[in-house]
Amino acid sequence: MPGSYVAYSRIAMEKTGSILKELESVVSEHPTLISRILRVSENLVRHDLSGALGQLEGFRRAIRRHADIEEDLFLPVYRDLDNIPRTGRAEFFVDEHRRIDSTLDSLVIELQGLSSETATDAGIVSLVEQLGRFRNLIDHHFRREEMTLYPRLREALE
Numbered sequence: 001m002p003g004s005y006v007a008y009s010r011i012a013m014e015k016t017g018s019i020l021k022e023l024e025s026v027v028s029e030h031p032t033l034i035s036r037i038l039r040v041s042e043n044l045v046r047h048d049l050s051g052a053l054g055q056l057e058g059f060r061r062a063i064r065r066h067a068d069i070e071e072d073l074f075l076p077v078y079r080d081l082d083n084i085p086r087t088g089r090a091e092f093f094v095d096e097h098r099r100i101d102s103t104l105d106s107l108v109i110e111l112q113g114l115s116s117e118t119a120t121d122a123g124i125v126s127l128v129e130q131l132g133r134f135r136n137l138i139d140h141h142f143r144r145e146e147m148t149l150y151p152r153l154r155e156a157l158e
């Protein structure tokens with residue numbers, strides 16, 4: 001029936017529109033997430049270990065939520081697109097999310113093991129360096145998403 005077809009199209013368009021809106025909001029979190037890792041290092045160099053731990057745990061919650069939305073909402077659409085480059089496969093992004101997760105868990109455990117009384121300058125420097133490497137990992141992941149995942153999704157959904 002034409003009436004139901006129109007209604008169906010409108011619902012489909014509304015659904016597509018809302019995914020696009022969510023997509024722009026999620027990709028706009030990338031720079032903020034990167035700067036939150038810097039806040040952790042800044043707390044560490046000030047020897048504010050509980051502040052650093054609070055920041056890192058907050059970051060872990062935020063990036064998990066971010067990756068969950070990408071995996072639950074965007075990657076199922078992306079998987080069905082044609083001509084996805086080999087280096088931009090959906091599984092590749094999921095693997096990177098797992099790697100980010102496990103690196104983050106190790107960093108949290110390491111930071112929990114430091115106390116203001118016993119932490120040495122060398123211990124703090126080592127953690128700041130690990131956070132720098134972790135920031136590079138996240139930065140590369142975001143860049144790959146911004147080069148492949150997000151442009152291809154925009155193209156398909158617009």
Ligand SMILES: [Fe+2]
Pocket residue numbers: 066067070093097141145
């Ligand atoms: Fe991601």
Ligand SMILES: [Fe+2]
Pocket residue numbers: 027030066070142145
């Ligand atoms: Fe992302």
